[in-house]
Amino acid sequence: MSDPGTTGAPANPKPPMALLAELTYRCPLACPYCSNPTEMTGRKAELTVEQWADVFGQAAALGVLQVHISGGEPASRRDLEEITQAAVEAGLYTNLITSGVGLTAKRLKALDAAGLDHVQLSIQGVDAAAADEIGNYRGGFERKMAVAGWVREIGFPLTLNAVMHRRNLDRLEETIALAVELGARRLEVACVQFHGWATLNRGGLMPTREQAVRARDTVAAARERLRGVLVIDFVPPDYYARYPKACMGGWGSVGLNVTPDGQVLPCHAAASIEGMSFERVQDRGLKEIWRDSAAFNAFRGDAWMQEPCRSCERKTLDRGGCRCQAMAIAGDAAATDPTCSKSPHNAALRAAAEADAVSGAALIYRESPA
Numbered sequence: 001m002s003d004p005g006t007t008g009a010p011a012n013p014k015p016p017m018a019l020l021a022e023l024t025y026r027c028p029l030a031c032p033y034c035s036n037p038t039e040m041t042g043r044k045a046e047l048t049v050e051q052w053a054d055v056f057g058q059a060a061a062l063g064v065l066q067v068h069i070s071g072g073e074p075a076s077r078r079d080l081e082e083i084t085q086a087a088v089e090a091g092l093y094t095n096l097i098t099s100g101v102g103l104t105a106k107r108l109k110a111l112d113a114a115g116l117d118h119v120q121l122s123i124q125g126v127d128a129a130a131a132d133e134i135g136n137y138r139g140g141f142e143r144k145m146a147v148a149g150w151v152r153e154i155g156f157p158l159t160l161n162a163v164m165h166r167r168n169l170d171r172l173e174e175t176i177a178l179a180v181e182l183g184a185r186r187l188e189v190a191c192v193q194f195h196g197w198a199t200l201n202r203g204g205l206m207p208t209r210e211q212a213v214r215a216r217d218t219v220a221a222a223r224e225r226l227r228g229v230l231v232i233d234f235v236p237p238d239y240y241a242r243y244p245k246a247c248m249g250g251w252g253s254v255g256l257n258v259t260p261d262g263q264v265l266p267c268h269a270a271a272s273i274e275g276m277s278f279e280r281v282q283d284r285g286l287k288e289i290w291r292d293s294a295a296f297n298a299f300r301g302d303a304w305m306q307e308p309c310r311s312c313e314r315k316t317l318d319r320g321g322c323r324c325q326a327m328a329i330a331g332d333a334a335a336t337d338p339t340c341s342k343s344p345h346n347a348a349l350r351a352a353a354e355a356d357a358v359s360g361a362a363l364i365y366r367e368s369p370a
């Protein structure tokens with residue numbers, strides 16, 4: 001195959017569209033699939049309301065259109081309402097990503113008054129026993145159902161987010177039915193990605209190949225059946241796929257992430273890449289970090305790619321897959337994503353996934369920092 005040509009990092013990259021604002025790593029739930037890092041900073045290191053307001057202003061000036069307010073559990077911050085208002089005042093579309101635990105009808109009304117645009121509620125299971133086993137938080141399911149009701153009463157558009165894995169994929173039909181029952185406009189069926197804390201739980205959560213195939217068919221049928229009622233986004237389990245997805249839409253292309261203590265990352269798991277350092281909003285402007293920092297430029301263009309990506313006709317589609325997965329499995333962030341069938345690590349990855357899927361390992365629950 002002929003080399004389709006390579007390009008270096010552009011001097012003036014297009015502006016990002018979305019900012020993931022991780023307000024805190026604190027969380028009352030303990031989901032074993034969490035993508036937050038295993039080493040988490042605590043409350044004392046968190047950015048203040050004023051610092052977040054400055055970040056949002058810089059993000060809007062840079063061209064960001066929407067902010068996903070996340071964590072950890074963002075409602076663990078008592079000043080969530082003020083932070084949300086700061087994002088609204090910066091002119092950003094605001095989406096709150098929450099487990100619902102820590103929200104009350106009163107707080108949701110205050111968020112509405114602050115200008116919040118959209119709520120994305122996570123569900124860990126379709127009933128209390130299933131949900132509370134994963135979140136390791138008794139009463140969490142009832143709380144979510146109450147939050148969904150208040151969200152509906154206030155009139156926020158609601159997206160449900162369901163991380164799917166071996167323990168709940170057989171209940172995907174019920175998950176879709178629950179989304180319809182709760183009046184969600186959109187459901188994200190996100191098969192677990194093994195980043196951060198989740199890497200400790202490959203054995204406890206890895207789906208079987210059969211589950212992966214059934215999930216794809218179930219989603220396809222439901223999309224047809226629920227056309228005009230519910231939009232379903234589907235993130236398939238990539239360890240059984242032929243080609244990887246373009247993680248983050250490409251490194252340093254469409255989004256950026258600010259951590260609770262102000263680090264600016266190209267994706268939520270980037271800090272797992274050994275030898276790479278990331279700048280902080282306290283030290284440098286967001287625009288300069290986006291445009292000029294070594295970390296953001298490391299995997300822009302395609303001159304950094306190795307074979308087989310470098311001469312592959314799909315490289316502009318998937319950008320070589322996920323850098324963090326390449327680091328975690330191949331030990332080299334510039335390697336072809338091992339979930340690609342062309343990767344020299346792919347056979348070992350698939351064998352490990354199939355072994356994990358029958359391992360029966362116990363769950364290792366996420367811990368919350370102080």
Ligand code: SF4
Pocket residue numbers: 243244308309310312313314315316318319320321336337340341342343
């Ligand atoms: Fe994508 Fe690289 Fe695989 Fe080609 S070889 S499909 S560019 S990951």
Ligand code: FES
Pocket residue numbers: 195247248251267268269270321322323324325
């Ligand atoms: Fe970091 Fe995919 S999660 S590039």
